[in-house]
Amino acid sequence: MNAPLPEHIRRALETVTLDDKYSLDYGRAFMSGVQALVKLPMLQRLRDAQQGKNTAGFISGYRGSPLGGYDQALVKASPYLKAQNIVFQPGVNEELAATALWGTQQLGFAPAGTQKFDGVFGIWYGKGPGVDRCSDVFKHANMAGTTPWGGVIAVAGDDHISKSSTAAHQSDHIFKACGFPVFFPSTVQEILDLGLHAFALSRYAGVWSGLKTIQEIVESSATAMIDPDRVQIQIPTDFEMPPGGVHIRWPDHALDQEARLFDTKWYAALAYIRANRLNYTALQGPNDRLGIMASGKAWNDTRQALLDLGLDDDACRALGIRLHKVGVVWPLEAQLTREFATGLQEILVVEEKRQVIEYQLKEELYNWRPDVRPNVVGKFDEGEGDFSGGEWARPNPTANTLLRANADLTPALIARAIAKRLRRLGLLPAGADLTARIDAQLAILEAKQNALNVIEVAGVKGADRQPWFCSGCPHNTSTVVPEGSRAMAGIGCHFMATWMDRATVGFTQMGGEGVPWTGQQPFSTEKHVFANLGDGTYFHSGLLAVRQSIAAGVNITYKILYNDAVAMTGGQQVGERPEGHSVVQIAQSMRAEGARKITIVTDEPEKYAHIHGLPEGIAIQHRDTLDAVQREFRELEGTTVIIYDQTCATEKRRRRKRGSLVDPAKRVVINELVCEGCGD
Ligand SMILES: Cc1ncc(C[n+]2csc(CCOP(=O)(O)OP(=O)(O)O)c2C)c(N)n1
Ligand code: SF4
Incomplete structure (x- = not known):
């Protein structure tokens, strides 16, 4: 027999509905990452209303995994969106959708008195290849800028392992090339929290914000706290805006736009990141020597890797491991980075795919005094011998790969890299208890990996089934x-x-x-x-x-x-x-x-x-x-x-x-003993 539920849970469940995630203004609700992206503009609009501003929202983009179902989720939520002045208009393709979003920031160009709202904030969405094809409009729109009560977030759905794509992709580099600060949330809750910051930064600094999502985060589900006041935005006090401000205007010469972006808007964005501590040190102790930096999924995997090594927070502190979580991977804010890096002997950067944080970190630390400058490793381990220069200075550094750039990272790969660096730093002396425990944990991880390899190599029936057309597929x-x-x-x-x-x-x-x-x-x-x-x-x-x-x-x-x-x-x-x-x-x-x-x-x-x-x-x-x-x-x-x-x-x-198509009267029964599975 099932035990009765505690009274407070029973009462709470009586009022819970699947629509809570959209209908609640305050409270806890269960939602997927995609649904959090639906909720985000509603929260933004609520915050604006609380500040006495009458804003509206506009969402456009084009579908593609891992954001394949975002458009359908928006359609399902349309009564809630409409009630908050949020318009969803799917794009014919990603590029034209982005152009429409650029339009939302140009409402001030229209004749005076025609604007119905104080500002229109926007969300663009697309799969990585959609980001790729948008770089022209992204650059133009970002150079032009945003409005103080508008702002735009471009949400990229990345597929690091080419699970459902013809090429693996990583939108960080394209966003960076277009000059968008790049947010990378680690959880469903962070999609809401960092999403609100992304809007606020876009409004403050006059840039579009990029928000990177990947399947493991955006397709996961969790209970999240819905609260328009949860994110307390700090407007920087250490940054002086130029006389004309940073926002969109007309007329506006291309080189003036470029100067505004290069000389002011990026620094305004950095000031915002600094004031709101969007990158922060999550764990530190008195004698730290190894620092680890990570963001997004790699952050979750790093935490898991440490646990897999038997290193909880106390053990990390005792060993001298400091952890830094990066919420905005580009541009990497220098002051927060410096606070984290000070006193460390080495920093390990854990990031999937090609280096984004690592290169910026190296550029940030390069001119530090040699006696205080930490060593930096990430994609590649230190080479043997005396190499003057970075990774390109070696004939081919791939033999020295520490955290691979191809495919993705796993907690096991990260655990191995951390253990390797701890050993190299002399933090795992031979014969010590801790060393023995970590070696034992590594052996377990190795055994698990080998077991998986056996499944792959042996081609266990059903493990590697090739996808095929559905039955009856045209x-x-x-x-x-x-x-x-x-x-x-x-x-x-x-x-x-x-x-x-x-x-x-x-x-x-x-x-x-x-x-x-x-x-x-x-x-x-x-x-x-x-x-x-x-x-x-x-x-x-x-x-x-x-x-x-x-x-x-x-x-x-x-x-x-x-x-x-x-x-x-x-x-x-x-x-x-x-x-x-x-x-x-x-x-x-x-x-x-x-x-x-x-x-x-x-x-x-x-x-x-x-x-x-x-x-x-x-x-x-x-x-x-x-x-x-x-x-x-x-x-x-x-x-x-x-x-x-x-x-x-x-x-x-x-x-x-x-019920919109009649069921056929004639049925075909497949005899599995003779069917060749041709699919037709
Ligand atoms: C630029 C870009 N945007 C989105 C996608 C994601 N995507 C892959 S297949 C597909 C749908 C293709 O539909 P259709 O041409 O009708 O072929 P069907 O799947 O119906 O056979 C989409 C949107 C992509 N690969 N590239
Ligand atoms: S029937 Fe064909 S076109 Fe339709 S989902 Fe299946 S494989 Fe795709």
Whole structure:
């Protein structure tokens, strides 16, 4: 029998709802990191109202893991957002979304008296590749600046291990190149807390704030404290603003903007970071020798690594380990860093991917007196012998890797690096109890790692299953090419064709589909290729790829895979507008662009009897004829288009559950003993 709940918990549970995270202004609520990003603008608006300001919010961006579900979460929360004057308008792509956010800071350019609010604060969101494609608008918008009651945060979803991406990415470097201070929260609570600081910094210093998220943080869930007063913002008292201030204005010459950014805004941002101690020393003792700096996920992993070594806070203090948590990884604030570094013999920087903190730390410490300057290690260990210079001075420092830049870091890797440095500093003398305990812990970690390796190496059944199309997936038929032809892959679920036996070779970034052929055909005897292009990607940017091929006059057939969903990111509707984007609209655009021939291939040709508006001369074919259609198209000169129209099977299942699609009367039963798992 279950024991009865304590009275206070029972009473608290009676009033708990799943909507608490959005409906509560004060209190504790359970939420995911993505939901915290939905709550953040509501808290900002509440804080502004408490200060007597009537502000509004604007959110735009483009989906992609680990922020694949942010748009859907925003739609679900729309009543709460609307009540707080927060508008969510998905972008056609990341770049145009960022441009719209730039617009929110330009409301003051409009005729006097037309502004409905004291300011509009904004959130841009996108996956790492979306950050990459935005650098032009990011630079312009950041140079131009923000407004005192507006401010913009750009939220990046990074995939350090290429788990769901065609290239691993780390947005810190792009944000830095665009001049955005980069926040890196470690927890769901910090998404709220540092998020509010990111808005405040953006308003104060006239810059956009970057906020980096990765799957382990933004897709985790936790109870978080909702309280608009929780973050007590300190406006710097040690920084003098120039007479004209730092905010957006018109007219504004490019070099004036640059001077404002380089000479003032970054220093204002640093003053903000300093005043609010966004980087802080979390643990220190009387005789510290080894300092460890980390941020975001690496901070959590470092804490875990120390525990795995048997080093709790007291043990760290006794041993001489000092810990510094970095909330803003760029620009690295110097005074807080100096306070942390003073008295240390060595600093170990723990950060995933390429160095951000480490290089800044080295630049900060370089001119310190040699007798007080700590040694710095991070990506690489000290080399053997006498090397004058940094890592580039060695022929190839990778043999000396301490904390790898490729893939991610684990607590075990970090534990090994910490132990190595402690030993090198003479803090783990041979024969000491502590040394024996740490060695024993390392042996346990090693054994665990070896056990995992055995699973990988032995290929234990099911451990390394290759992803495949869902049963009934349209891509299973549509991505097949006739014998003797090959296809180029595009971004989306159909990318999986690259590891199937269907002559699909090479791929591009989202929106470049088929364009490698423009650089190949003049140098090849191959006459023609097919290119796969998803409907979501077509709407995002792929239309321009087709335009490029038409402009270059190459022989290529685009297969526009109309599965009526942006399937890979959760089945969002194609086309960022209420009515979506139809096959007819695509056919009309392709005709207007100058595609030589267009044919629609579908599993339901009969439905076209009731569809109007198709341009003249476009044939509708049953999908059974796909091979013949492709054989005809590969002989044609110029750029041709096959629109393959069949709905995503998973989307169909969703629609049936919601009652918006009829359940088929006919069922297929799969005999598992004979099924070859072809997916169709
Ligand atoms: C610039 C950029 N933004 C976002 C993504 C994330 N992303 C990967 S696949 C995909 C959806 C592709 O949808 P669609 O073209 O319709 O193909 P489907 O998955 O439906 O087959 C998105 C948004 C990305 N890879 N690159
Ligand atoms: S989600 Fe849809 S498009 Fe993606 S593999 Fe499954 S059925 Fe195919």
